[in-house]
Amino acid sequence: MLIRPSIFTDELDRGYFGRLMRMNGVANTADMEWLIEAWAGMSNEPPSKHLNLQHLSSIANVGSCEFIGSHTTIPFYEGISSLRGWELSQRHAFSAIGYTAFSHLDWGFACKQPFLCKSCVESDMHLYGQSYWRRSHQVPGLLWCPEHKSSLSWPDDIHWFNRSPAEAIDVATSYDSETVRDALSNSHIVRYVELAFKLLERKSPFDAESVSNTLRAEATKQRFFMWGGRFSINHMLHDAEWRFGRKWLDRVMPLYTNRKKRIDFWCSRYVGTFSVEQRQASFLMECLVASTLLYESVEEALTQLGRYNPSPAREERQTPFLLNKDELLQTYILTRGNYRRIEENYRGRSTRSRIWSGLCELGLPHLVEGRGKSSLRALMAFYLEGLSVADSAEVGGMDQEEMESLLRQCSFLLRNVLKEIDGNRDNAQAEH
Incomplete structure (x- = not known):
């Protein structure tokens, strides 16, 4: 019994x-x-x-x-x-x-x-x-x-x-x-908990493909770097550690215990890369943590995640826009090598990944100016003024390792490109 x-x-x-x-x-x-x-x-x-x-x-x-x-x-x-x-x-x-x-x-x-x-x-x-x-x-x-x-x-x-x-x-x-x-x-932790309890109350799951597409699009809109394919929080970990705190994040996204390798993730919101130990987490936990970062309220997150956003069927996908290398080169010169301004120029015609890949193939690096650093000034000092690597790095407010990493991304085209950028600047100053 x-x-x-x-x-x-x-x-x-x-x-x-x-x-x-x-x-x-x-x-x-x-x-x-x-x-x-x-x-x-x-x-x-x-x-x-x-x-x-x-x-x-x-x-x-x-x-x-x-x-x-x-x-x-x-x-x-x-x-x-x-x-x-x-x-x-x-x-x-x-x-x-x-x-x-x-x-x-x-x-x-x-x-x-x-x-x-x-x-x-x-x-x-x-x-x-x-x-x-x-x-x-x-x-x-x-x-x-x-x-x-x-x-x-x-x-x-x-x-x-x-x-x-x-x-x-x-x-x-x-x-x-x-x-x-x-x-x-911590408002982010509290919002995560509220979102988790909302999931417990649901009578059906969110569609994973739709959620992935929604989060990837929102993250890209907020200037996070995103690869194609399924959504991953890897390139948002710098924000996650800052907002949630390392101790709390270790509980829901623990570090790999059997790996000592550190991974460098490119961060669009900041200059350079962000080094973290590789973390392990389920797709669910990545989505919940990311939703808390990307949306201001639980209601907004639930609304956005609940909107069906499927990937287009293969036969329905449009023929991709082919980048014209000459046009891309001229855009690079006009924007002084700023990738984000180049993206704005191609908005609606091409994707970030295609633009960045095209620029990398041409050997034209992302030129950043701000926060006391200027990769543009550093490269001009090296290519146009003939300064050493160390002196060029100092001109640009960079350390020598950063300068060497930047030079490895450059092709033979860059010297002439920098001359045109410098010429455009001189012309603009003369007009004023």
Whole structure:
């Protein structure tokens, strides 16, 4: 006989499974799975048919759609998905009206560490005489209890889900109060948390391709460098570390533990590159962090992510605009080598990647002036005045390593190009 307790509001599926174990006097998960299989009349079925969310929802006397939508973290972790309907995964399926689950329960959706709020545990013990693991405490990057605004705590092992949170209080580690205060005062972290909870409440996922296209377009509009293909936050990491702080970002986008290599990412908003250790994160986490950076409010982010923005079908794509090298060369001269002004000249006719690639093929580097640096003055000193690399770097406010890197990007065309730029400047001064 199986004791079937009612499920609490916001109780996590994995925590409910552990509570079933305790109430039925079962010591390990394998025995509990066998007991559930026997209760469901599936003890003679092949293993692929064993324990699933539908069984747990039946035990809790809750519909499958409601169970997955209210008691699992699936709506969050699969909130941006490239698959639809029955093909979404082997664990569950989304639809416009809700969720249905017929196959394996994958505990991988549970956090690697079970989080709890001590105030919630005390309240549960007072109201119910027992405590339970809450789903709303398991969102990655959440440091505080949404209800009490107090620090979350966690024991060191995921197997604590099999035991009561009340038992874990004495051995749990807590975030220090200063860290939690800093997070609560950080508008970007708060906005990320709000966006994460909105995902938990959704009844269907955002389309991954559409979200990727939307974020890439918005990031490009805000002067972040973006490659084609699927959206990646790599070239926004400098802003992410600045806005969120390194310690918080390490929790949702940890560094690769098995790699020591540092990666240089080109940053359009700043001069040069930004060096960071390579980070690992799911596409979902990249999208959530990026959305918080790109949009001013949760409502704006949800509106933009919800607009269907598919990639054009291959047969519908227009023939790409072919850059005329002579025209590109003249534009480079007129804009004094400023890539961004060149982009404006070709707006609507070509893409950033094609323009930058064309300029790189011609050996014409991005000439930057500002913040005490001028790659244009440095190159003129080297090519037109015959100064040494070190002296030219000093003229341009650069160090020698930066100057050498700049020279490696230059072709034989640049000397004549610089002469024309210098001539245009002299003519403009003469006219005034």
